[in-house]
Amino acid sequence: EIVMTQSPATLSVSPGERATLSCRASQSVSSNLAWYQQKPGQAPRLLIYGASTRATGIPARFSGSGSGTEFTLTISSLQSEDFAVYYCQQYNNWPQVFGQGTKVEIK
Amino acid sequence: EVQLVESGGGLVQPGGSLRLSCAASGFTFSSYWMHWVRQAPGKGLVWVSRINSDGSSTSYADSVKGRFTISRDNAKNTLYLQMNSLRAEDTAVYYCARDSVWGGVSNWGQGTLVTVSS
Numbered sequence: 001e002i003v004m005t006q007s008p009a010t011l012s013v014s015p016g017e018r019a020t021l022s023c024r025a026s027q028s029v030s031s032n033l034a035w036y037q038q039k040p041g042q043a044p045r046l047l048i049y050g051a052s053t054r055a056t057g058i059p060a061r062f063s064g065s066g067s068g069t070e071f072t073l074t075i076s077s078l079q080s081e082d083f084a085v086y087y088c089q090q091y092n093n094w095p096q097v098f099g100q101g102t103k104v105e106i107k
Numbered sequence: 108e109v110q111l112v113e114s115g116g117g118l119v120q121p122g123g124s125l126r127l128s129c130a131a132s133g134f135t136f137s138s139y140w141m142h143w144v145r146q147a148p149g150k151g152l153v154w155v156s157r158i159n160s161d162g163s164s165t166s167y168a169d170s171v172k173g174r175f176t177i178s179r180d181n182a183k184n185t186l187y188l189q190m191n192s193l194r195a196e197d198t199a200v201y202y203c204a205r206d207s208v209w210g211g212v213s214n215w216g217q218g219t220l221v222t223v224s225s
Contacts, residue, residue: 043218046211049207055211087151089152
């Protein structure tokens with residue numbers, strides 16, 4: 001089973017600043033990686049698929065990059081609604097494992 | 108608008124069984140793979156199971172293999188998860204989710220809480 005490791009566990013950022021979240025796979029997943037956002041009490045929302053393609057309706061301030069084993073989610077200028085937990089997920093192999101999440105909190 | 112509505116959660120004793128349902132609407136259900144994903148209280152997301160569009164192929168996480176069964180009724184636009192031999196560690200919110208044709212999971216239900224406790 002592929003292991004997905006996200007860092008950091010918690011990221012403290014001021015509104016308007018840039019946030020950079022990392023996700024590492026224990027073996028190559030090619031570009032078969034997705035990012036999700038989850039707010040308290042809500043279901044997750046798909047942000048990015050194919051490592052770098054924004055899902056429908058996702059603002060341009062969200063961008064994804066990477067391939068193979070190293071991936072990054074960047075939020076260029078944090079808005080109040082972006083403070084949430086972010087998960088990566090690989091879908092290259094079964095099971096489609098999620099990372100443990102990165103909580104983006106207000107600094 | 109895509110809608111996924113789960114039902115069937117509740118309190119069950121260890122060793123017991125429960126069947127979750129997910130009613131789908133707003134899209135052609137029979138064309139999409141579907142998933143169950145769970146989230147224990149205060150914890151992260153864990154993929155549980157998936158089924159292909161016609162129900163002929165399924166996959167499971169090792170933690171539920173042999174105990175859980177995913178199925179679907181395309182005539183009723185409904186996804187199911189039969190959960191047997193439940194354990195305390197199965198306690199979680201269970202989400203029904205639609206596969207994205209491009210990768211990942213594009214749509215999620217609101218979740219149904221399953222609590223396994225004596």
